[in-house]
Amino acid sequence: MTQRETIAAIATAAGAAGVGIVRVSGPGCRAIAATLLGRPPEPRHAHYLRFRDGDGEVIDDGLLIHFPAPQSYTGEDVLELQGHGSPLLLARLLRRCLDLGARPARPGEFTERAFLEGRLDLAQAEAVADLISAGSEAAVRAARRSLDGEFSRRVHAVVEGLTALRVWVEAALDFPEEEVDFLAAPELRRRLHDVAADLAALRAAAGRGQRLVDGLHVVIAGAPNAGKSSLLNALAGEDRAIVTDIAGTTRDVLRERVRVDGIELTLVDTAGLREAPDVVEQEGIRRARAELARADLVLAVLDDQAPVPELPLPAGVPVLWLHNKADLSGAAAHAERRPDGEHLWLSARTGEGLDALRQRLREAAGLGEGSEGAFSARARHVDALARADALLAQAAAQLHHGAGELAAEELRRAQDALGEITGTVDADALLGRIFGDFCIGK
Numbered sequence: 553m554t555q556r557e558t559i560a561a562i563a564t565a566a567g568a569a570g571v572g573i574v575r576v577s578g579p580g581c582r583a584i585a586a587t588l589l590g591r592p593p594e595p596r597h598a599h600y601l602r603f604r605d606g607d608g609e610v611i612d613d614g615l616l617i618h619f620p621a622p623q624s625y626t627g628e629d630v631l632e633l634q635g636h637g638s639p640l641l642l643a644r645l646l647r648r649c650l651d652l653g654a655r656p657a658r659p660g661e662f663t664e665r666a667f668l669e670g671r672l673d674l675a676q677a678e679a680v681a682d683l684i685s686a687g688s689e690a691a692v693r694a695a696r697r698s699l700d701g702e703f704s705r706r707v708h709a710v711v712e713g714l715t716a717l718r719v720w721v722e723a724a725l726d727f728p729e730e731e732v733d734f735l736a737a738p739e740l741r742r743r744l745h746d747v748a749a750d751l752a753a754l755r756a757a758a759g760r761g762q763r764l765v766d767g768l769h770v771v772i773a774g775a776p777n778a779g780k781s782s783l784l785n786a787l788a789g790e791d792r793a794i795v796t797d798i799a800g801t802t803r804d805v806l807r808e809r810v811r812v813d814g815i816e817l818t819l820v821d822t823a824g825l826r827e828a829p830d831v832v833e834q835e836g837i838r839r840a841r842a843e844l845a846r847a848d849l850v851l852a853v854l855d856d857q858a859p860v861p862e863l864p865l866p867a868g869v870p871v872l873w874l875h876n877k878a879d880l881s882g883a884a885a886h887a888e889r890r891p892d893g894e895h896l897w898l899s900a901r902t903g904e905g906l907d908a909l910r911q912r913l914r915e916a917a918g919l920g921e922g923s924e925g926a927f928s929a930r931a932r933h934v935d936a937l938a939r940a941d942a943l944l945a946q947a948a949a950q951l952h953h954g955a956g957e958l959a960a961e962e963l964r965r966a967q968d969a970l971g972e973i974t975g976t977v978d979a980d981a982l983l984g985r986i987f988g989d990f991c992i993g994k
């Protein structure tokens with residue numbers, strides 16, 4: 553392997569703070585440390601010193617810690633310089649490291665090196681970024697679990713199952729005289745079924761993990777004046793949307809990032825769905841429909857006193873029916889299961905029934921009962937799992953038709969798709985995209 557360059561960056565957040573850290577990684581760390589310190593550093597020892605520039609002028613005083621490879625974040629030699637958290641001082645300290653032979657790190661380059669050194673797999677490396685940017689306690693815990701390898705372990709378990717299947721099928725192909733018996737064996741069917749079930753469960757869990765990271769996209773829709781904007785305000789805990797008794801008040805799409813019981817939601821208020829007379833409202837309704845098509849969950853708001861309107865809701869999107877203005881209709885806050893989904897009675901005005909709604913939102917975000925152990929995931933992972941799932945189904949069909957060669961190929965491709973998640977297959981093209989999203993210094 554060619555000698556890597558030594559990289560350096562300010563690792564702490566921009567802006568004034570009590571303490572700031574410049575991080576350095578690569579083969580030059582020891583020499584930089586020795587120059588700053590005036591003698592070789594002791595491993596993992598906090599040296600107190602004055603950082604000086606090339607002319608001997610004092611930049612700052614602080615701590616220097618040298619982490620020799622491989623026991624460091626990146627797996628390479630790492631140097632941490634901790635000074636006062638002044639952006640100007642830290643910039644000078646960084647400059648000094650660059651003068652001593654380091655080059656500025658790209659975003660995510662420290663974590664990329666940790667991946668290349670085998671300290672983390674790809675899913676874990678992505679969890680670092682998700683942990684840093686997590687917007688809720690639940691998202692923090694989920695990212696922590698992925699970083700600990702929870703997600704990767706489950707991927708590996710499915711990969712092992714797939715490998716065993718491949719061995720079986722390849723063995724059958726190697727002994728043509730036995731092939732028919734081998735491929736038709738009930739034991740093979742059963743194993744295929746088990747792997748498919750594990751993969752389906754993992755896919756569902758990863759979908760919940762992705763919603764935890766991205767936040768749930770909840771669209772509020774319904775007839776004019778049903779109380780959609782009032783509901784948004786009630787959930788947000790403040791008056792964000794305009795509420796009046798005039799039908800057609802909301803015309804544009806209003807997107808609010810709100811936190812409900814520790815989960816991040818994007819709540820989308822939309823124009824009331826009706827045959828609108830004027831073009832502005834018509835455009836609002838067109839946008840409302842576009843939002844509906846990409847919702848994770850639709851809150852269909854009904855006025856409990858009015859006849860149930862025809863709502864053009866898209867197929868395949870989960871819908872929760874909300875009978876609003878229960879304070880006027882006199883209905884008690886309660887829930888009913890009906891063929892078209894769950895119905896809740898509530899009042900955006902009095903707040904009655906809102907706790908039940910919050911509970912449903914938690915469940916939709918993957919935080920309901922039985923959700924302990926959620927791990928973070930990304931669209932990239934969910935996509936790879938979906939491809940693996942489809943390939944496995946094809947392999948099953950081909951085995952059914954005795955097409956062993958084709959089945960073996962699909963199983964191999966399914967395994968490759970899963971390998972993309974953890975980075976065990978050649979993932980060069982992916983790396984730039986994944987680590988480019990990081991902040992510098994990570």
Ligand SMILES: Nc1nc2c(ncn2[C@@H]2O[C@H](COP(=O)(O)OP(=O)(O)OP(=O)(O)O)[C@@H](O)[C@H]2O)c(=O)[nH]1
Binds near residue numbers: 776794800880
């Ligand atoms: N009594 C009572 N009035 C409500 C309730 N929710 C909304 N309202 C009233 O119903 C009227 C319409 O509320 P909005 O929140 O503007 O309804 P909307 O669905 O956003 O209406 P458009 O944006 O025009 O489609 C307002 O006068 C609200 O104060 C409720 O739970 N109880």
Ligand SMILES: [K+]
Binds near residue numbers: 802
């Ligand atoms: K209104």
Ligand SMILES: [Mg+2]
Binds near residue numbers: 780794821
């Ligand atoms: Mg409105």
